Amino acid sequence: MVTATNAYNKRMDGRNFDELREIEAKVGVVKSADGSAMFKIGDTIAIAAVRGPRDLYPRFMQNPKGGILRCSYNMMSFSVDERIRPGPSRRSREITLVTENALMPAVDLSEFPNSVVDVFIEIVQADAGTRCAGICAASLALADAGIPMRDLVCAVSVGKVGGKILVDLNKYEEDYEDGSSDMPVAFLPRRNEISLLQLDGGMKKEEILNALELAKKSCVEILEVQRNALMGKYKNG
């Protein structure tokens, strides 16, 4: 279906197809929180703060067998061109759900019965891939807060744009007129386990498997940045 005119032979921002945008990560960006982090990938910026473990109310929500993880994903009204009305939307509620599911396998809250660990994610500036940036920031914030974890969580969007499989779509690529498929993926890199997987758009099975391999490879790079951010906190102290 892809013809010479609509093939995406070169990326608009000059990156290779398997190249991530520039990543910056920093922990401790919200001083009053128990843990926090900023994760920037290209022009997408997410901050996350962790509060807890703390008592969970109302009491009927408490789980005597362990703590619960409660996330919230939100885009600031000015994070995109057309202002977003503040408050939860259907989109943000769904992303909150999949974010919780993406982080849950990495944390162990069995030591904290009847309590909650709150993870607040705010998108300050958006240029595609916000849920993945949010998950990367949140996983760093959880580690920064000293929550027992089996692994970090690394997330990135892969997809097919103008017939090419590529990683870390920017907004232009996400909206590419001649066909764009967007597949956000999160890995627990230690055992290459997938904790987030969504797809918008058409791909064949083989393409999905290739894209998953590309995501796996890219998550190793993201992990490196996350590790450095965590280590960086203790370097100058």
Added chain:
Amino acid sequence: MDNISREYLIKFLDKGKRINGRKFDELREIEVDYNVSKHAEGAARIKFGDTEVIVGVKLEVGEPFPDKPDEGTIIVGAEMLPLSSAEFEPGPPSVDSIELARVVDRAIRESKAIDFKKLCITKGEKVWMVLIDIYTINDDGNLQDASALATLAALKQVKIPRYDGKKVDYSEKTGKLPLLSMPVECSVVKIKDKLLSDPCFEEEKMMDARLTVGVTENNEICAMQKGGKKVLTIEDVNEMIEISLKNSEKLRKLLK
């Protein structure tokens, strides 16, 4: 209590059996009924065993989005009625019902099943809005696939009412809503190391993870959504897509 039932269920799975007697990749018996409401532009009732959903489609004239002046639109909503499960409560939409509706929407939209340009009445001013409402009648698991199939079935029935520029005359129809593809959704759940198609209520409750796969008639995958609190491997995803590709054909054949 949860743990006991899970153990019970896994004891069956380890023997190669499901508590409902089905094979791991076997769907339930599916019924399609189009006789739902004469006031809907299109409607369908789908039963997957004891799971039952009704989907109705209404058309309204509305304003297009400023960035797509010559395109109509769809809006999918899902009501998880308290009458259909002891777990559903009255009130504003739960996150589960939002997910249900959004994942149905995703497959229809991303497969380009509806030609939005054909829904334009006057560019920049008036377009048809296709309002799709999902109502659950009984939840015995896998509302997702039943809802997606019912939505496609209902859309296939839709006839566009007459519009004279001022008022919609619902008693008169002008033609069918052209569909460009036939997306259905297939969900597979993972429990321990087993992959199960079309999960029943108990299997869904006890699952570790779920993958819903939207598939078109060309075996193109137009939507995916992972659910559940545990992880999947790449091999799991591969196998789950494979099962879904196979089951999707069976589902599509049920629609006239």
